[in-house]
Amino acid sequence: MGESSPVLGVSSQLHYVQTRDGRRLRTMTSGRPADTLVVLEAGLGVSGLYWTLVQALLPAHVCAVAYERSGYGGSDVTADPRDLNSLASDLEDVIDKYPHRRLVLVGHSWGGPIVRTVAARRVAAGSVVSGVVLVDHTDENADYLLTESMRKTFSTLAAVTVLLARVGLMRPLSALAMRGLPREVRRATREATYSRASARTAAAEMVHVVDGLTELRRHPPVLEQVPVHVISAQRTGFLDRSHRADLMTAHRITADSFSMGRFVPAPESNHMVPICEPELIAEQIRLLV
Template identity: 40%
Template sequence: MQERHCRRTTGTAPTRDGRALFYTEFAPPTGDGPATVVLESGLAASRSYWALVQQAVAASARVVAYDRSGLGRSAPDPRPRRLQRLADDLGDLLDHLGAGPFVLVGHSWGGLVVRLAAARRPERTAGLVLLDPTDESCDLLLDPSMRRLEKAGAVAGRVLARTGLLPLLFRKVTTALPPQAAAEMRAEAFTVGAMRTHRAEQASVGADLRALRDNPPELGGIPVTVVSATRRTPGMSARAREAINAAHAYRARQSPAGRHVLAPRADHIVPVTDPATVVTEIERLLGPVPDTP
């Protein structure tokens, strides 16, 4: 779907402590649709990589993608970026957008953010779509070796950002995006400031996962679709892919309306590498779109 077929606007949503969260909103030509779809990114990722999904879903529903604090065009946060803090910010964005209902779509670390936000206000959540999500049930993700890899990656990211080389690692992503989104990503997503936010979001990953394992959010009857990548991201072993997808299957089984989907063309960056599967699963939760009189 091309952007000209829908209405694109931008705005900012205030948080409870006065920060501003920047968002883009696409609305279908015939109205807002059955629910508002809100897209939550992975660790240190901006709104831009959702462009293919956002524009396609906007044929039938209002779709919002936003930048978390310190990313893209959103104001930084002076406080620690714990998972609960991220869920607070998402809740504030939803309050700003209206009463709902909302279909919340979370990629990677964003899967945990939307689960927490949905558990706090289940009455306004029509469904969740979790895209290759981080899941506390995966023992591998709690291994200390993962924290070492994360720290090494963060150091490398800061060095590459300072030298201007970081965008080269993501050419596959930016090449796949529409021109405007690609330009915005190149300008905003690979800065030293973004890498600072990456470090802040990453600092409590292990502690947050352990806290969720001890006290998982209760989703009740909210429909949950979990989409797993099937292609390995560079550096990921076959064993890791198998363990992560097993955790995804487990997460889907925890919902009475759970669904586990294997995305045939996706590596971890599912919104870019297999947007068609993502759009199909979002539209499944939205339900049939009424005919225009």
């Protein structure tokens, strides 16, 4: 049984699902058990709690599940490498715990490569994937993300993230990114995201980003006959000011690469589309369910 969450609202519950190797991952479930399952994958370094605004806009007749990857919030820590393959396997474990006939996968930022990897695996195995929504996702068609310079940047960010968490500066620095969430949700998301354990987890994911994207460039996920909606933020933020145009171009290329791809601009959003324009994401999900 799940427990009601005053943070997520009376219609949402916290559950724990077990991975194939025995770890527990905390999920945030809204709606009710249904034929249609929507799973929301978070970006790098953040608890899935920030999907709350999107979940609140989804139809009650679908089961919508956000979750925390290992090491964030209420999910167990793991010493295993946090590479793309491992993250995808954890997402598959979450999906398998919720009975469904139709599946829509939604991935924000680094969650985009994770859901694409899983969707391609499931299609190859003969499972039905009703659609994929990529929300300002980390895109291998953005050349700057595959450079050795970016690899060094991620390594530096990993070390700095752990240091800032150790001295207690991560939470105040997160205020801008989480602005727009209801106060209680914002507080819960920050507590689940910016602990020392979560910082170590984020660092462990960062060091694998370039290799993961390089592999996707070499072997793009095959999603024939699967609708793929690519939402692209149109406003720059503090961290992507010099690369926003490159990323928007990459998103268009990715949308065009799928037989049922669709490019969806998010005119009022910076990178944090789930907070800036949750209604836009919910609309794309509704089109697929």
